[in-house]
Structures are given as structure tokens and as C-alpha cells.
Amino acid sequence: MDFAENNFITLLKSFTGKEINEFEKFVNSPFFNNQNSLIEILRELILHYPEFSSNNFTKKKIFSAAFPEKKFNDVLFRKYISNLMKLAEDYLVCKDILVNEEKRVISLLDQFDNKNLTPFFERQLTKIEKNKELNKKITVETFYFKHFREELKAGYYIKINKIYEIKSCLIRSQVYVLLHLLMSNIVYANMMLIVKKTFKNSENNNYFDEFNEAFDLIGYLEKISDLDENEKMFIALCRIDHLISKDPYNLNNLKDMKTLILRMSDVLSDNLLYTFFSHLNIYYLLNLSLNSIDLTKDFFENYKFMVERGLYDRKGNEFINYTEYRTILNYAVRLKELDWLENFIFRFKDKHEDDIKDSLNKYSLALLNFERKNYEVSLKYLSQIKVSEVIMKLDVDILMLLIYYELDYIENALSLIDSMRHFLSDEKHFSNTVKDNHHNFLKYYRILLMNKNNPKLQVLVNLKIEIINCTNLRRKYWLLEKIKV
Template identity: 25%
Template sequence: MENTLRNNPLIRLLKTLSKEEWQDFEKFVASPYHNNGRNFLRLVKILRKFHPDFESPKLTKQLLYNELCVGKDYKESVLNSSLSRLCSIAEDYLLYSEFRKNDYRFIECLKLKALSQRGLEVKAVKHIRNSVDSLRMNKLNEEYFHSMKMFRKEESMFNHSSNQRSRLYKPLSESIRFIVYSFIVEILSCDSTIMAQKNFWHEDYSNSYTKKLLSHIDFSGLLELIRSNDKQAFPVLNVLYLMNKSICEIDNDEYYFDVKKNAYEILDTLDQDFRKGVLSLLSLICTMKLVIGKKQFGAEGFEIRKKVIEENLYPVTHSNYMRPSEFRSTLLEAVNLSEIKWAEKFAGKFVEKIQPDIREEFIHYSKAIIAYEKKQYSAAIDYAVRVNINQIMFKLDMKNFIAKTYFETKSYEPLISHLNTYYQLIKNSNSKNHELLNRHLNLIKYLRKIVNIVLTNKRKEDLLFLKSKIEADNVTAKKWLLEKIRELT
């Protein structure tokens, strides 16, 4: 018998539920319609005591059985059966929860379809009349055009099946228009995501068949036509188009300032999730520009990111947890701009919004970085070696900070050894983001050279020559390297 249940499929699923979702889940479990007449609510209420982490050593099968079957001899098969059935109900709850998250316009579309298929013509006509205006009134989101496409298509199909063909043209022609709009949204959103996340994929997307297909679509011409004919749709589609251009042509700063201006003009017309996405992408573009050496975008991006964080507009996972990449980017941007107090406050508050099963790693991660910035080097090393996040970006971050910490404390012997393991991590990585890996390889190369100069008491001219090489190269921690050379000269 296992001592704990932390690896149980049900427990792994329940860890992903927020406090609000748990309340809904209890109602779902209590419903005879969903539980097939079996009462699992007592088991759920026992498990609630251990939510959200489920890390307590008290959580064992024996404990659950004793509370469920008071005074009876332990039978693991009985408990396993209950856990398995509750897991199935929990999976059904996830499906139900996702359905409820659908854009309400899509729900109205499904309702129209159901009424139409059952021949309830009077109800269907009334539903169309009541829905058309309200569908356009609420704030826009990424699903708006897709939902309108589906609703208008269902309306045209209803008109056809009920022999009201004189009413067929308008909804069908509008459906075609929304098909085009939806196509533009989906293509630009997917393309922007791929380009923005290129650190994590391994394929040559730029020369792929998919990208070649996109190159034959005249998005600029489409947007100009929409500008002239649809004042409601154009602002949103234009922001997505400019966002895509800014990401794909990261060297062109005009696209960024253009999209920022246009995005801020329509923020109030967007629903919260769409607003989150727009601001998050603006911040991401600034980060991408900063990486290629456009230093002025550091402060620009951080101001946007602060707005995102302080207004709780940051993107979250499906389980409503903060994305690890968002936590990392926010923390690093803050410390890079010497906003240490803000960074510490952010980390202390928002690490609790990281998914529970990886939260401890991010506590160590953030404490290592903040300790380093406070020159608490012993603590920085102690926290850094505890970090075990299985993503190359985070692994490189910690190798980077440990290397800098050893140098700051003049621990040259462990630094030399550490640089060897740092180098092997990069060489053994299967990441196709060669630019990222090369930046870190350059850090290792230049740090080795600086250490060699220090240990062999070479001349000032050697450091100045190295300084010129670093300034011209693409290297991680360039600012820090140049500061160390300046201190040594």
C-alpha cells in the first residue's frame, strides 16, 4: 500500500482545480444526473481538506478508507474502485467546465441548432430575433467572429429547412464574411504564437510549406478592404495584423508603436481575456526586441508588464494558474531594470499562483535570483541548486546566476568546474533555438577568458580587447560582463 496518494490520477487532476472550481465540482458530484446514483460527495469533502497541494503525509488510502468505512476492515480494492469512479466523474466535470467557458454566442448558436433540428420553428424564429442584436452588443473577443460565423450559418440553414428561402441571403452572406474574418484571426494568432515561441520548437518554420502558404495571402489588401467597409471589425483585425507584423519583423520598431497605439484605442471594447492577450503580446514583443539588443524596450516592456500584473490581466493556464513563462519574464525584467523591491513583492505574491506541483521550484528560482541581486551570494547558491525545472530556459538561467555568483565571490576554482557543466548542458541540449544556446556559449567563453586574465595577471590591454569583442557579440549577461571588465580595469 502506498503511503501517500500524490501520484494517483485523481489527485493529479484535482490539483489543477482552483478554489472556485472546487465548489462547482462538489455541486457536480452531488448531482444524481452526473454520479449515476452513487454518492461520492463524502469522499470529495475529505479530499477538500488537502486541496490544493495534496502534499500532506496524512493523505493515505488508509485514512480515506477509515473515514469512509468507519469500523470496517481495510479493503484496498473497495477504495480503488471509489477513487477510479470519482476520477471518471472529475473528467466529466472538466468537459462540462470547458463547455461552460465557451463564448456565449456559440452557446446561442447551439441552442438555435437544437431548436431547428427538432422542428420548433416558432421558438427558433423568436430566438433569432432576440439574439441577433445582443450578439453584437457585448465586448469583443477572439471567438467573436467564429461564433458569429456559426450563428449566421445556423440561421441560414434554419431558413432553408423551414422553406423561408427569401430570408436565406442575408445570414448566409454574413456568414461568409465572418468566415473570412475568423480565418484572418486564426491564421494571424497561430502564426504569431509560433514566431513568438520559437525558443521552444525544433522545426524550420520560416521555410516550411505552411509559411509558404501564408506568403501567398494578401493580408494587407484584405485589411484595406475591411477598413473601407466594416468599421466594427476593422480595429480588432488591424491590431492582430500589426501584432503579427511586429513579431515576424522584430527589427521594425514602427510596427510595435503602431500596434500599441491602435491596441490602446480599443482596449475598452475587448473582453478581459482578449485584453489580457493583447497586452501580453505587446510585452512579449518588447522582450523579443530587448533580446536582439534594443535596450530602450526594456523600460517600455516593463511598464506594460506592470500594468498587466497589477490589473491581473496576465495570461493563465486552463486551470487558472499563472504560466511559468509569464512568471519568469516578469521577474527577470524587473531585476534587469533594478526594480528589486517590486520584483520581490511580485515573487512573494504571485508564486502562489503557480501550479501547485511545480510551485516549490519557482519559490527556489525566484529566491535565488533576488538573493543574487541583493548580493546575498551564499543564499543565492543555496536556492539555485534546489531548482529542478525541466525546461532549458530555466536551467540556463540558474547556470548563469550560479556562474556570476562564483565570480562575484572570487570562487574561481568552483567557477571553472561549473562552467564545464554549464557547457555540457548546452552541448547535450536538443533545443533547436541555436541563438539562445549560442548566447550562453558566448557567456561561458568570455567568462573563461576573464578568469584566465585575472588568474594570470595579464595586462589591462587584454581586458580592453576582450571588452570590444563582447560589445560586438550576441551574448547573455552582456551588461554584467562589461561591468566586471570595467571594475577590473
């Protein structure tokens, strides 16, 4: 295996420049590392950051540079790299605790409790409970850590013989467990909704529906009287999210959910704000599939808010998943926001998974050039794409069909239609909804194609009516644009 593909090197590549500097100091610390050999090896390795790909980047050359007087020993070198990997893992754990204030203070309380340092425990607990900023923000882990805080308080009261004080701790501890469970339930149920819509083997999975029928978590939590305002708002947001998941087509609920998310935008952590906006966007998409065209701009504004607010920035590293990225591409195109789209493509060009980064960037530029009517340029980008991801293959093929239509490449289009039909029939993972979506497009596209140069008026009139009434169809707006009747 190429040394550049070693797990430790892969991990180093993911580090920012600041993290590389911090890690070097970490390895130099005698508290964490007592092997000078590791310091020498790391010093040579980071000279090759961030590419780790020059001709001098081999195990032998790194070893020789670190230890000029020693003969290369592969077993010893692998041991050094293994030890550095362990140190890198320790660094990440330490860094996480230091930057996560909730996690840090609970860990500190636990340590004071274990060492029977009661005055230290009391001071730290008072400090935490007076910290308005810490108690105001709701993160993915807030309720989880507050549960542990209440448990530690209960143990503290028992230790100082004030058992009569533990009642509220025990109740609050359980309430926080339920709030954390509510958060998980809402998030997981929404994820399952996506999976059920997309993949065949999940279509009949009703676990979360059955759970929510058996346990009315929201109803129970709403009856608790001593919740703070942010906790009450959070429960209200979860309730409306749950209601919309059962009936996504109630537009008043959709509007109320967006209002509540924006109202809580300074209360929810960026991670949770992203999560609830993602849920909202899924519900918008379900409505848009039923021809709620008036929601298109509002839906796209949600994504613009998410991009401009930096919700795709995870602790200094921007990343956007393929599904969301392609949704933003498609709706920017639909609304002709091409200048914004160009900036968006450039901003995120290095923010994708490595195995699809090059293909996704080429597809994005192909789509942008297609919309600007640079069909030959678009086709050139598509021809350079090596597709391994099945959803992207469908995206590339659909765009190829649109270009063939515009350039009047009839035979190429017919051949690709046939190829796509076979691919969809053979693909076992797609749900029937996804397959029907593409089969419908191919059916209507073929009729449109065959009537492009010799149009039959009645055929096109009937086609337009069918397309308008079809609720499961890709590129619906493009098909309708091409029917000139």
C-alpha cells in the first residue's frame, strides 16, 4: 500500500494547519509522549503537509531524514506510525473535551466528586448553574449532560447527608433523559422518512410510528410545569415537527415551524439549527412534489439562509452532503439564480467526499453551463466524469438527455433512454417511488423528443396535461417549458 494512503496520514490530511501545530506540541509534551523518536518522525512528516505526496514522501526517506545514522527498519517504522496514530486519537479526545464546555464541566464535576473534593464540587456546580450562556444554548448533547449533572448533584446530596434535597434532582434527571430521547426520536424519525422514500428495503419499516403511538413523550413533557422557556419552545418545535411528519401538506404548520425555527435561531446550536432546517426542507420537498410551486422560492431561501449562516461549517470544516448539494443545485437552476449558484459551486468545490469530489464539481459546472446554454461545454464536462455513485449516475444521464435534446442528437438520446431503463430495472436498492420518478421522466421525454421536429399538436396537448397531473416526475418544469402549446 502507498504510504500516503496509510490511516495515520489520512488522519493528518484532515487536520487544519492550526491542528497540525497543536498536535506537534501535544506530541512534544512529556505528559503524553516519552518517545523522542516519535517527535523526530512527526517533524519530518509534517514537512509534507497538506499534500503528503512528493517523491520524497516514502517510508524509507522519512525514516532516513529522522534518523540519518540508522538503517531503515520497516517493523520499527510501522510501530512508530502506530504510536503516532494513538497519540493523534488522544489529541482529538482532549481537544473535544476542551472545546466542548458542556462535556468539560461535567467531566470536572465527576472528577471532584470521585476525589471527595466537596468544596471544589460546590464551587464548580454554582459556577455552572449561574452560567446563563451555557444554560441558554441547546446543543445535541445539552439534555444528555444536564441529566448527568442532576445525577451528580443527587450523589452529592447523599454524600453530605441531605437526602431530602434529591427529589428535584431525580425528577430533573429523568426529565432531561426524556428530552434527549425526544430529540433523538424526532431526528431519527425524520431520517427514516427519507430512507423509506428512497430505498426499497426500508419501505415497510414503521418502528418510529409504532414507538410514538405507544409513548406520548411530547404530551407528557408538555405537562411538566418547571421547564424553562427554551425547553418549552424546544418541545413545541418537536411537536410541530412530529405533526408535519404525519401530515406534511398542512401549509399552516409548515409556516409555523419555520417561524419557530427562526425564533430559536440564537437558542439552538448550529448543529441543531441545521437539523431542524433540514427537516423543514424535506417537508417543503414533499409539498413541491405535489405542485406547490408557490413554495419554491421560500424553500430555496431556507437553503440560502443555511449557507449564509454557515450551518455547513462543522467546527471549522465546511462539508455538505451530496443529497443536499444536488437539491440546492436543482432549485438554484429552477429559479435562475445562476450567479449565486456559480459562487456556491466555487465555495464548496473542496467540501465534498474525496471519492466523489472531482465528479461532483464537473457535474456542477456541466449543469451551470447547460443553464447558460453552453451545451457543448456542458457535454465536455459530463464526458470527463467517472461515476460510481448510483444517484449521481442518474443525474448525469438526465442532464445528458437534456443536452441531446437541445443539440438534436436524437439517436444518442434514444440509446441513452434504453440504457437508463435497463439500469433502473436492474437496480435493487431504489424504492418504487424513485424508479417511477425516473421512468415517468423517460416516458414523457421520449414523446417530447419524437415530436420535436415534427410536432403533433394533439399529442403535445395531451402530454402537457399528463405532465401537469403527474406528481412523481423529475425535471417537470423543464418538460413543461419545452411544450410550446
